[in-house]
Amino acid sequence: MIRNASVAALLAVIFPTSAAPAQEVVELPAQDRALEADFVEVYSVAMPKSDDPEPESPFGDFADFTKELQLAFNSAGELLVFEKGLRPQTGRIVVFGVDGAVAREFGRMGWERGDFRAPVNFGVLSDGRSVVKDREHSAFLVYAPDGAYERMVRFPRPSGGMLTGMVPGLAGLAERVAAGRDGAFVYRTVLSDMDMDIDEQTFSVQTLNTGPTGIVERVGLEGNRVTVDTALRAWRPSEGEATSIGVQMNPDITQLSEEEMAFADMSSLLSMDRAQTAWLFPPPFAFGVLPDNGLAYIDSTTWEVKLVDADGRLNRIVRRPLTPTPVTEEMRAEIGTRIREAQSAALDGIEELMPSDAAAVMDGLLAGLTDQVNPEFFPEVPVLSGLGVGWDGALWVVRTGDPLSMFESESDLDATIIPGGIGGLSAPAGGPIDIVGADDTYAGTLPAGTKLPDAFGPDGLAAWVTIDADLSKTIVVRRIPAALRLP
Template sequence: MGRVLLAAVAFAGVAGTGNGLMGQDVPLAADFPEVYRVGGFDAPEWAEFAVPPDVRFDAAGRLYAMEGFLGSGSVVVIDTDGTLVRAVGRPGEGPGEINRPTGFAVWRDGRLAIADMGHRAYQIFGPDGEFERFVRAGSVSDPLGGAGSMGSKLRPDPAGLSLIAQGPPSGVGALTDLFGELLGAEAPGEERVDDRGLERLDLRGEAVSREPILEGWRPSTAGAEPPELSLDDLTEPAGMLTMMMSGQRWFEPGFLWDVLPDGGIAYSDSTAYEIKVTDGAGRAIRRLSRDLHPEPVTRRIREEVRERRLRDLEEGSDLGAGFRAGSGGNEIPAGIREATTEAMRTQIEDREFHDVIPVLTALRATWDGAVWVERVGEEPWVEFGPIDVMRADGEYVGTFAPGATRMPDAFGPDGLVAFVELDELDIPSVVVRRLPVKVR
């Protein structure tokens, strides 16, 4: 099926009636009782998270946590009382052993898929945690094995053994193409999407079958065209960074999305307060909106954003602990660190700005089908903005005040939600709470 160009479709339905749709918030109380927590300073060995884990729920309320690329690679399954059920997979090279995972997805019945870049495949595990099989990510003629498109933004397809995945950023795609050219890879024989689109990954065969579902609106890149780089640039960290970040502008509207329980998709792709809802095939059925509008990017905002990011870079927070220390604790050579820091400084100083600040910054679907959408804060660099809760049919429920709650990292059955937190020593823990019925 070809890509569904939703921008050209007339959407059926309007956001529902009720207070709040004209821009006035209806307050919601963020009183979510704690169910349990795992991790932290005194955690048992199985809950000693080295890096903040990704988390998912199954229909039984069990929580699945995986540290990802820089972590152990195992998926820890946690029962509803916070005790260990099992660990799925372990680091290694064989079947059922995980080698450089980039993401994972859990179906409601507990079946699990792990995107394993090291194996260049998706590993499938049954509800009992037993390894079932590999599904190759690419064709035999592709030396990269499709690894360039194995991202972390995966959701299980409620309709069957498929994943809904966001494509890789265009800069990463260009970098992958250069690596492929270097290794003699053939051009992909199937249509693929980038980070402004979604595709369905069918995992029923020996190799992944890809089907584009939808393509979001793409902001104009006038004045921010990416430079043309050659294979020689792959030998320089600064060149690779330039390729990956080129063409990006501050406040460029993101592509925010999640999968609804019926297989439909809720997504936002512009600066406006507009959430588009589709069926499982990507066909538009309605839109959700409020009378809130993007603010212009002023000179003060431009100067403040650059100053803050340059200060973060000098303090090392923009590089990230994994890069500063190196994977497995090996120190990154000083020359590479310095070159990369200088390339990032240049990117910050030269990066262009979008003309307005998008209204929405995050979007998640709950287990029961509501949509939580986070709005930009009073200042665009404020970490947490207000969060609106809307039904998928368009009914506005209300708004959590800025800072009252973060966006949950996972939504589960019976109102369960999981938050990944860091203590004063930056040690991760996972806190599971329960939402009131009104906002599920």
């Protein structure tokens, strides 16, 4: 069974103190207590398809596949929906009142003061202000509760002449942003540390990737420039094992016409000089912000949730005696077959979604990458795959679903073009959800197939984005029963 480093060793590295107190370990029962997912719908908002002649939605009539939605509640129970997409009209925040009607909207893509340039994440602070992380601005944009633009809080200045967007850490890739409960800061994960070296003479790109860091940073927003502290450093299997991918482009590629590009042998124009190791079923990493500004997170193959206080000290560990599933040879063979089938389907679909010249380049590049990426299995499938924290601090702990169900839908194809991508191909969600109260009381387990809310709100409100068979999206707000809202 793969476990983290011992708690003592972990504390010595991450939280050095002269006399660290012993951490409380809470052991929960092994037997499941069945709960019903009796969520009462409050309202829903349909997102139309682009071919809808009369869309009845605040989100307009443009193609919804270009949108990424991020949801967050404020303390008044209003739901803020951040639209991040590929088109100018998708950069905005729509606010729904408790009755489901549009209360206001703000933000836009543009070049005026307070406009988005390249928004990547957002959060809602406890005082109602909204914060948008914008990569091109190299800053967080802060908006008042009514949507009025307030100010910009810039990232630290880069050093060594690097482009700000490529600075490891704050301006690097972010998995998510979560607002702190005191309104003064946000938490954000560092997905990977990257640096890129481009040689325009040889048309080569060399990327150094140290893999997922497991770092959560606390970002202060009080001054003109952000302050950054490490809130926690989770255990990650790839830490310290830098891998590199080099892509070589033949200069002749620039001389090809669109027709020649479509029929070119891309293997002669694109090549890789090193391969990346992609892990299948690595230990998960997810976190949530607690009401006292502490953090809860998972980083193990076992059922184990760690809780740190607002100062970053690990103060207790909550466990259930559930064991990981060993990866068998039969499982390796079956999943390997499904990965190859998913890769083939994804690559075949590129020509339908892109111009022929771009499709040819991507087809050749991705084919080369998938041939040389070396997937490796962890010896066991983790017990957990996700974590949510309710408004009042309850833990929603998502257990892993059936590993063999991973590649059965189109939504899985993107993740399997390059197995594991940067972070490894994680174990599938879709398993039961264990609910643990803020007082460490085990409430019970919701059945497999229950989806973790995309946002938790006050008074039991929660929001989900659902995707229908035709890929249309609906935002559904429901109320969680009082029995599941433990103190």
